[in-house]
Amino acid sequence: MKGEKILLSHGSGGRLSYNLIKELILPNFTSPCLQKLDDGAILRMKGFRLAYSTDSYTVDPLFFKGGDIGTLAVCGTVNDLAMCGAKPLYLSCSLIIEEGFPLSCLEEIVLSIKRASLMAGVDIVTGDTKVVNRGAVDRLFINTSGIGLVKEGTNISGGNARVDDVIILNGPIGNHGITVLSAREGLKFETAVQSDVAPLNLLVNDILEVSQDIHVLRDPTRGGLATTLNEIALSSGVEIEINEEDIPVDEEVQAACEILGYDPLYLANEGKLVAFVPPAIAPEILRKMKENKYGSKSKIIGKVVKKSEGLVCLRTRIGGKRIVDMLTGEQLPRIC
């Protein structure tokens, strides 16, 4: 470790992030909650179960089509709680602001935070504001943490995928990644695509109303769908197979990816989830998801095929099969 330095890819959500956490964080903090590497911790307190999660938001630019850092900071943490099967209730919000930041922009972001909290039905109950000298932070970073309640009977974790589980995705991938990238670079196709940032807790609630027997819920943010599925495959010790032709990608996103050389499987999303569910209840869950505003384009994209050390395979459109790895390196820093 001596002489080594932190690289951007340590924060990509991909391979190097995973290694950093495994080697530096997990050996020092022995809480079983943390060891599970889920989106949040489940704490048993006084006989009930509390979900607890945190995320820092450093997105560049602060404002983009479909949202801004404020929307992201609320939805991101709400979604992390929802992915634990929790009903999100309370958020904390901590701002780190660069000296000289326009008050009018701050106000706009505060209003986005308010709007997103109302949409998600959560309360901001505690906060903090720090101002640092010019150059010590790039404009504004936000941290939110959140707490929620998990019903008895729900047991959702990245480690719970089982052979034969059906994998449902709630809509097209890559929109957030392409939106932020094009806003940052001032690219022309930015007009057509917008971020999918959205609170997914009500969609999760709909899913859990059909059945509590949901094995995994995860939102493919940094590192994209490919990385999320790899994490699940590793945690659960299974092989996952997904079908390229079943994975929805909007036409404009596909076009942008072809021009820029990106693979939508690795692009960040902020309003997407994958659900691993037993085959018997999959059709009913899919039907229910399609009724929700944030699930109208839901599709079954694949299944868990067998036990393994953790592998994700893609059936391509032309009938081939290839291994889909975690994101290696960094595709788009500061995407969320």
Place this chain on the structure above:
Amino acid sequence: MKGEKILLSHGSGGRLSYNLIKELILPNFTSPCLQKLDDGAILRMKGFRLAYSTDSYTVDPLFFKGGDIGTLAVCGTVNDLAMCGAKPLYLSCSLIIEEGFPLSCLEEIVLSIKRASLMAGVDIVTGDTKVVNRGAVDRLFINTSGIGLVKEGTNISGGNARVDDVIILNGPIGNHGITVLSAREGLKFETAVQSDVAPLNLLVNDILEVSQDIHVLRDPTRGGLATTLNEIALSSGVEIEINEEDIPVDEEVQAACEILGYDPLYLANEGKLVAFVPPAIAPEILRKMKENKYGSKSKIIGKVVKKSEGLVCLRTRIGGKRIVDMLTGEQLPRIC
């Protein structure tokens, strides 16, 4: 607000911070917890009371005599929970790291986080790591949030100070401020002074063992003792009187203040608290505090003299009386 910009003093913990929160945050977020402006929120959930708090740490330099940003990030949030009368249980920890940051420094900070959590008896249960491009953050910022449990019968808030309450301080002030300042500027007296950063939850536990009838607990961090007392005076609608000669200040800190032109009343502390308690139980609480490692130099420094719109007065050594205002402007940015 149009055209206005965020100033360093908006983050000082003093007057401008107070105004920013009052004008921009409170009107938009109507949770009664937030409106109280305490160090944390008290949430009633399923019949018991949860304390919840967050803070971001941007201290410069990262390492200083007596601690580092990791120690600070744990103790600061533990103390915010303790000031609500809660027993801190779980922390979240979120790192924002600059590309190129040495892994060995990160390891050292992670070990400090581990050590401080063990001392405070709290578990880090969830976290997040972001890496941003060079120049987007000054080395490393940390956010922690924490949750704890508040016993039935405790009702501690900055708004609960009552006439005749006795004010107890647990030791000398200004050490953290002077330590960070001298480390930053490479001043010579840095050898003698060290930060007081410490977890105060066990001291608070001792206090609450004597009596649950404690009215206010608050740690004078940013903005110092003067600002903290002003916040309490404002929230409670009272006039506070403190005696200059009873306020402990270490000799080296006093000397440094005289050379540099600082007032110890406005310097940040990271291991200090003020307790507002009914006069009848004050002697017993003082005795109990003195038995604790972090309270051995506790002193009664003043009392609440009457109802008012919120005022803090200082009886000077030579018998005069002057008004002590909140910190205006910014004394030492990035002190915590």
